[in-house]
Amino acid sequence: MAQEKEIRVGVIYDLTGPLAAGGSYAGYLGNKYAIDMINERGGVEGYKIAPIYVDAQSKAEVAINETERLLNQEKVDLIMGVFSSAQCVPMAQKVDQVQSFMWANICVASSVFKDKNLKYVFRPQVHSDQFGEASCRFLADNAKSKLGKEVKDLKVAIIYEDGPYGAGVASGNESACKELGMQVALKEGYSATAPDLSPLVTKLRRARPDVILHTGYNPDITLFLRQAKEQGLKWDALIGHGAGYGQFDKLYATFKDDANLIYNVDPVAAQLLDPKTLAPGLGEITQEMVKRYKADVKGDEVPTHVSMGFNQAWIFFTDVLPRAIKQHGGPNPEALRKAALETDIPIGGTIQGYGVKFFGPGESMAGQNERSTPAVMQYNGNETYVVWPEEIKTRDAVLPLPKGHGYAR
DSSP, X not given: OOOOEEEXXXXXXXXXXXXXXXXXXHHHHHHHHHHHHHHHTTOBXXXXXXXXXXXXXXXXXXXXXXXXXXXXXXXXXXXXXXXXXXXXXXXXXXXXXXXXXXXXXXXXXXXXXXXXXXXXXXXXXXXXXXXXXXXXXXXXXXXXXXXXOOGGGOEEEEEEESSHHHHHHHHHHHHHHHHTTOEEEEEEEEOTTOSOOHHHHHHHHHHOOSEEEEEOOHHHHHHHHHHHHHTTOOOSEEEEESGGGGOHHHHHHHHGGGGTTOEEEESOOGGXXXXXXXXXXXXXXXXXXXXHHHHHHOOSOOOHHHHHXXXXXXXXXXXXXXXXXXXXXXXXXXXXXXXXXXOOBOTTSSTTSOOBOBOOTTSTTTTBBTTOOOEEEEEETTEEEEEESGGGOSSOOOOSOOTTSTTOO
């Protein structure tokens, strides 16, 4: 019997360590379901997908060592995955240098691509400049109607973990909010592993912002919320930007109703969209993904990271890879690069709603999807609503926090 042709894919996520609970494990599961479903349908153009799953252990040096091992010893055809931007930045450089191919599913730092001129690295996912901008635009759209303030009278504070991810989102926040005319009352970074954030809380109490824009992972968000409560810090709205804020079930387990009405800017969880706004058949694919996740995890909340891990992988296996094999001679880096540059998926053509077209060689963000967009969501109990942008919102934003809420002014 002829040996089955296979494409070896090195898939890297944090399956242990602090980042696993911050969304990396959920992203890994989404990625895995996409590969399983593709193989159940017979693979891609006669090839079976053979994944090699690797745990980066929430450490950048482990991610880089594993990347080298996958490329040199396991001889994978491509690298896929990556949750943490601190891992993604050096990994992308390394893969591109040796002219292998990398497909980034989740990491969002704009610095992965900005002015790097990468040739063999592509990312359909949203990037951090867009996160930073979305929260400011959402506030500008709602300042007068909800908060009764002119945009120029709105005071925001920007706090963030100081790695590539947090710093990237924070600089997007700062430039967008200032451009829209808001007052930035405080901008302050901290280490994601800081044991104490009470000095930051003290500065926020002094600055008295209406809204706090926060980018962090899981342990640091928990620490911030706990110390804010202890020190009596209040706000009209707290807007998070993915990562730890994308895992609301964990925040709710710790803070109960005090966590309600937090906002999160993220690529939207696919199950929150109306399938009628998407290309035919995508609704059923989302249902299958959700079904598998609930069977594995036994919970109701399906974090947006599951959709991210799944969606980007699905785009690769159904759009890029078939074209590389059929039109460009197989799953080699050059063929994959050409096929990715030809990708042209309209808005509504992926389970997360956005389209896909990559910035080309010579552009500042070469390799980044120019059609990706995040949404602003708001949590309440075990429900998540899309509140911005208007075109896809499923409910009106609750703003400011109502009287009686643990953090309401």
